[in-house]
Amino acid sequence: MPATQTRPVHRTSDQDTGDQNTGDQDAGDRANLLARHPALAAFAARLGNTPVVCLPRIPGEARIIAKCEWFNPTGSIKDRTAFALICDLLLREPNPIRVLEYSGGNLAVSLSRLCADLGLANTLIMASFMPPAAIAEMRDLGTKVHIVDKALGFWAVMEAAYRMAERHADWSFLHQHVNRANLRIHETGTGAEFARQLQDIDDWGISSVDAFVASIGTGGTLVGVHSALRRIYPQVRMVAVTPAELPYASEAPPNGLPKYAGSGGLGSGRKQPFVADHESRLARKLTVRFPDSLAGIRLLNAQCGLRIGSSAGANWLAARKLARELGPDTVVATVFPSAATPSEWRAANALDKQDIANAAVLDENGEEAAP
Ligand SMILES: Cc1ncc(COP(=O)(O)O)c(C=O)c1O
The missing domain is CATH 3.40.50.1100 (Rossmann fold)
Structure with a gap:
């Protein structure tokens, strides 16, 4: 990371992101700020509390539950x-x-x-x-x-x-890759909401979440949400997904290949700091090729009518793979960061049947990860 960071990259304990205890102070400061800026308060009123969806159950597989983030004010997480x-x-x-x-x-x-x-x-x-x-x-x-x-x-x-x-x-x-406000909002906002919603499902609540899987852009979503979920579900594994065209921590140089939205490695061995700080928590690193993320959009649409974006397509493909591996009576949680843009939807619809049938999730070395 270059010398122009707005603040140092604080190392965090591996217990959590280290930010959850600032909640009360943050809440007080935030309330005063919103009172001073009505436009910020109006944005806040439409932010978050996004719905979760329980995807159709497949016999013998884990249940997949996803948080739908396109309900936010401009349509994404x-x-x-x-x-x-x-x-x-x-x-x-x-x-x-x-x-x-x-x-x-x-x-x-x-x-x-x-x-x-x-x-x-x-x-x-x-x-x-x-x-x-x-x-x-x-x-x-x-x-x-x-x-x-x-x-x-x-x-x-x-x-x-x-x-x-x-x-x-x-x-x-603002420097989103090191600014801890990014990590904190996913822990105290996205993740805390998700944990509460999981506890409300089926009247009795979900008693166990076995894996949380999300794409890495900055890693704020992956690490922040996992920190919140594991407070309620200590056994939840953290599974990362990055584009196969440039995975997390890849030694390959940066490239301009199309990748699914908002995510990807930085190239030349660089690591996103939020993820690097919590790497010991990473149970699994998976990768998805861009055309396969588009196939994910089509497959989920055929299953339940949702029109998710390409990073959501990658997250869902990875969640489905984990659901097969983990088997019945388990739960996989994920996020759908955005809905399909018109160009993602057009590209997904241009795929032929074979492309869709062959959609795969790869391991971090680009090898086909066994289903
Ligand atoms: C559509 C989409 N998905 C996933 C991500 C990754 O989110 P994060 O930066 O929290 O890792 C982004 C980030 O820009 C995004 O725009």
Whole structure:
């Protein structure tokens, strides 16, 4: 990680993310902040409390339960991160000159909206994978958008942000990969909600969750939600999914290959700090190829009519694999970070039957992981 981090990367204990005890103080500060910023309060009122769905049971397999995050204000789990990063910023710096951040796409959409609502100047850096209509919408909201060639991979997007943060030391760089507000919101928000909802299912509640599986972008969702779930379900295993085109911690250099949304390794052996800090908790590392994540979209749609996004497609394929392995009377929990975008849905529908039938989950070395 470069020297331009807005704060040091704190090591965390392996017991949890180390943040849950700040809840009361956070809640008090947050309430005062929302009282000062009605636009933030309006966003908060529409954030979270997303539904969970129990997917159709397959005899002999674990039950799969997923939290549907496209019900957030701009349609993805990154609304939670955007809200947490902006709250954290305004608590430290009540009048920031300009917000600076990089994004795979969904965080940019959330931040652009939230900054416009709050009247905060903002500069967002993303790759040319971003659809032109989404970029135009952000510019209309007043965001200064910088585009990095998608062929260079996501690490180049992050590096462009580091360079800009160095040139503009008076701007507020949010730095989602190390900013603990990101991790904390998934523990005290997404994960705590999920744990409560699981305890309400079937009147008696789910008595045991055997695995939680999620894609890694920053790893905030994976580690934060797992921290919350394991407080209620101590045996829950943490299973990570990353794109087979560039898995977590891969020694391969960054690449511009299409990958399922919002996730992926950083290349050249780099590790996402939140995950690296809690690596001893990782029970399993799986990978999914982009076309297979699209096949996941089609397969789940055929099963129950949901139109999930590509990272959700990867999460679901991995959850289904674990469900087969774990067998009956077990539970696998996952998140569906977004619904299918029009281009994901078109690409999923362009797959032929054979592509869909062959969809696989791979192990971290790219070998077919046994079903
Ligand atoms: C659609 C989607 N799925 C998954 C993720 C990964 O989330 P996290 O950064 O919490 O690991 C992201 C992050 O941008 C995303 O946009």
